[in-house]
Amino acid sequence: MKKKLCIYICLIFILILPSGCIQKKVQTISTRKYVMYNIGVLPKDLLMLDNDNIRQQDLLLCLFEGLISVDKNDEIVPALAYEWNISDDGLCYTFKMREKAKWSNGRKIKAQDFVEFFSKVLICKNNIYKEQLYCIFGAKDYVENKVDFKSVAITAIDDKTLEIRLNYPCSYFLQILSQPIYALRKDFKYLEDWKNKYSSIMYSGPFNLDNIIENDELCLIKNNEYWDKKSVLSEKIHISSEKMDAFAVADYKANETDIIVNPPISVIDEFIKKNEFFQxxxxxxxxxxxxxxxxxxxxxxxxxxxxxxxxxxxxxxxxxxxxxxxxxxxxxxxxxxxxxxxxxxxxxxxxxxxxxxxxxxxxxxxxxxxxxxxxxxxxxxxxxxxxxxxxxxxxxxxxxxxxxxxxxxxxxxxxxxxxxxxxxxxxxxxxxxxxxxxxxxxxxxxxxxxxxxxxxxxxxxxxxxxxxxxxxxxxxxxxxxxxxxxxxxxxxxNIVCKKNYIKNIEINKKGNIILKRVYVNNNKLKP
Missing domain, CATH: 3.10.105.10 (Dipeptide-binding Protein; Domain 3)
Structure with a gap:
């Protein structure tokens, strides 16, 4: 019972701290072309299967991509799979992979990569999501060590075709697969030690992690092997990790951060007056x-x-x-x-x-x-x-x-x-x-x-x-x-405060900030 409690306890916390009277010197901005976004606490790993931290999942959406995703209107949209078919009985899902889908090292992404991914995800320690996948034939028995993964109905028919068969019709199965935690990843040992091994990680999303700067600031650069790179409008994004809201607000006012999420209620009126607020x-x-x-x-x-x-x-x-x-x-x-x-x-x-x-x-x-x-x-x-x-x-x-x-x-x-x-x-x-x-x-x-x-x-x-x-x-x-x-x-x-020069920011219903198309409009920068 205690193990069960420990797995879930982290999900009951809402990580918003009260605002304080912290002042920082305001920086002038004139030529900066990259976006700066504060996600709060950095994840301990890039698996993120033992928690449901929405801000950390924003980082997943930057670095990795799944079979499908959801847009700002919460509609299911193609991702690494460009199309899918569902059998008449609702039990068989067939996904067709994009020909241009590649890892950040240029290697083609194949259906077998997803087979290996799900085989590892299901048995990851303290995975709070595994019950969602029990609708897949054989998944529960595999987790309980009753069968090996060959008995799980996740199959690569060929390099570009992935088939998943279910125990029963699950009308919301695509909703399950669209979550950030099912974004395709590889080499879990590197993902667990990501701060030291980020250069060895193979990325499947719009950005790569290029560097970790002092104070745990992440520098993401555009992934030129990404299938939809033409839609990625920023060459670089900086991710900061100020976990205290009072300091995050101070950074925002000092132009050291362009986007903050769910600030203290006490400062919202100020951002509304500046037209830097939406909910x-x-x-x-x-x-x-x-x-x-x-x-x-x-x-x-x-x-x-x-x-x-x-x-x-x-x-x-x-x-x-x-x-x-x-x-x-x-x-x-x-x-x-x-x-x-x-x-x-x-x-x-x-x-x-x-x-x-x-x-x-x-x-x-x-x-x-x-x-x-x-x-x-x-x-x-x-x-x-x-x-x-x-x-x-x-x-x-x-x-x-x-x-x-x-x-x-x-x-x-x-x-x-x-x-x-x-x-x-x-x-x-x-x-x-x-x-x-x-x-x-x-x-x-x-x-x-x-x-x-x-x-x-x-x-x-x-x-x-x-x-x-x-x-x-x-x-x-x-x-x-x-x-x-x-x-x-x-x-x-969902409350988002952003500078007026930040364009194309998107937020889905769950609250994930989607940075794929975000960019800095230099015409709006203050000299």
């Missing part, structure tokens, strides 16, 4: 998770529903997020592209209903502790709002914020009743949100178990029609609403 809906939310392993009143669904009715989601979005988000009226963001109905949660608190459910729970004054990551002021504001509401009901509640290392220990030791955490989908389909509550999911570290829910998710996965799939997904959501193991609060928007 878009995301698939990342903030929620309350209940520690169902701990026992006591927390395990009572009526008590959890009482807390749900105390929450004023509209107030949190308008006054705590200051409008850069939306209230969570469902477990699934409203901008997910499918036809499943929303299971509506209340926008406003309903204290009368909260009192009725609290009475049914037979709450006897047990002390309730809310833990949260104290890396940004918004977390504290949300928790304070909830604590204030719970005290109206005379619930004996306290809250405590922790730094990253402290919170990991608190979660590992189960020293909390309720946890304020972020959650997000890896791709544009509701399954990636809902299946995390399955009993055997690596993401389910809070003790929720429901045979009815597991059955609904399984039936949704193997449903033969879209209509049936939606029906079972809605059933799963209804079960979650009734059991309330987690309370969605809000979904946060």
């Amino acid at each position: 878009s809906p995301s698939i990342e939310g903030i929620s309350l998770k209940f520690n169902l392993y701990k026992g006591g009143v927390i395990t009572n669904s009526d008590f959890r529903k009482s807390i749900n009715y105390c929450i004023n989601r509209n107030d949190i979005v308008e006054n705590k997020l200051e409008g850069v988000g939306e209230a969570a009226v469902d477990y699934i963001p409203e901008n997910i592209n499918e036809e499943s109905k929303a299971v509506v949660l209340d926008l406003y608190s309903n204290i009368d209903k909260a009192k009725k459910f609290l009475e049914k729970s037979k709450y006897n004054g047990q002390k309730i502790k809310i833990a949260y990551f104290n890396n940004k002021d918004i977390n504290k504001k949300i928790v304070n709002s909830i604590v204030k509401a719970l005290k109206i009901l005379n619930i004996n509640v306290s809250s405590e914020g922790y730094n990253e290392d402290e919170l990991k220990k608190v979660i590992n030791n189960g020293e909390y009743d309720i946890l304020l955490s972020n959650y997000q989908g890896e791709y544009n389909f509701s399954m990636c949100f809902l299946e995390k509550y399955s009993s055997d999911s690596i993401f389910n570290i809070y003790g929720y178990k429901s045979h009815k829910f597991d059955e609904a998710i399984l039936k949704a996965k193997i449903a033969q029609t879209k209509e049936k799939q939606i029906e079972f997904l809605n059933k799963a959501k209804e079960i979650l609403i009734d059991d309330m193991p987690c309370i969605p609060i809000c979904f946060v928007d």
